[in-house]
Amino acid sequence: MSYFIKKILALIFLLIITPATPAYTEQLIISHSSNMPPLSFINEEGEPDGILVDLWKEWSKQSKMNIVFDLRNWNDALGSTLKGETHINGGMYYSEKRAKKWKYGDYLFTMKGALFAADKLGGEQKIDMQESICGVIKGGYAKNFMEEHYPYTPLMLFESSDKMFETAAAGRINLFVTDYPVAIYQLHKFGIENSFTCIKTLYERQLYPAASKAAPDIIELVNKGIAEIPAARKNIIMSKWLDAETENIWQPKTITTLAAIALIAIIFAYRPETNRLIDFLKSKQK
Structure with a gap:
């Protein structure tokens, strides 16, 4: 078999085994979890929501490219990108095991x-x-x-x-x-x-966007848009979700304690008046 024919057959084989990734010239299909709030989830209105959703909407605004969210359970979301059904995973951690199948983009946040x-x-x-x-x-x-x-x-x-x-x-x-x-x-x-x-x-x-190694050129496009997101805008998005959660966990466990401390402080500050009130109440009971 000639060298030329071998090359043609090898090319055909690669085309067969490489998953077909949908074209992203007009829009980018982003996969992630449908149930990982506040990172990404389906809200009560049935719409994609969360930190990553807001970040990717900002990415779309800066890159002037349409995006579509395809949110599933996490394991299926990973599979959808590796199989070529979606273009990129919206954000995941790096690991050596994953790096065998994934090509990572630039850092999103920690x-x-x-x-x-x-x-x-x-x-x-x-x-x-x-x-x-x-x-x-x-x-x-x-x-x-x-x-x-x-x-x-x-x-x-x-x-x-x-x-x-x-x-x-x-x-x-x-x-x-x-x-x-x-x-x-x-x-x-x-x-x-x-x-x-x-x-x-x-x-x-750190969390990174990631694409299948079968479609590595998508990462260059993604990185360009990430670099164009203003730092101030990114901070607003992060604060919208993460600061709210910090505040929520702080309130139930500390308000009661702070109220008790404040009450003790008032009692000590007005100890003479408090003692006179106690003596008065005792005299009424006699």
């Missing part, structure tokens, strides 16, 4: 991942990581992290963030690992913010 435990367990010192079942999202970075750093901890895998927090609210898991903003949002959503506590930050990593 997030922490943390271990949360039910308060009834009595704190970190009383938790046996080899005996306690820990919840993680299927296909998520937390799963990879736990398998590498806590290989003896039994994991319970969930298809979505909602499923994991429903299980936690029902008392069927007492430990879970997820991104800190996601945990704060979901704990409040399910009304269990006073039942679980963040006991340890496990990782702090």
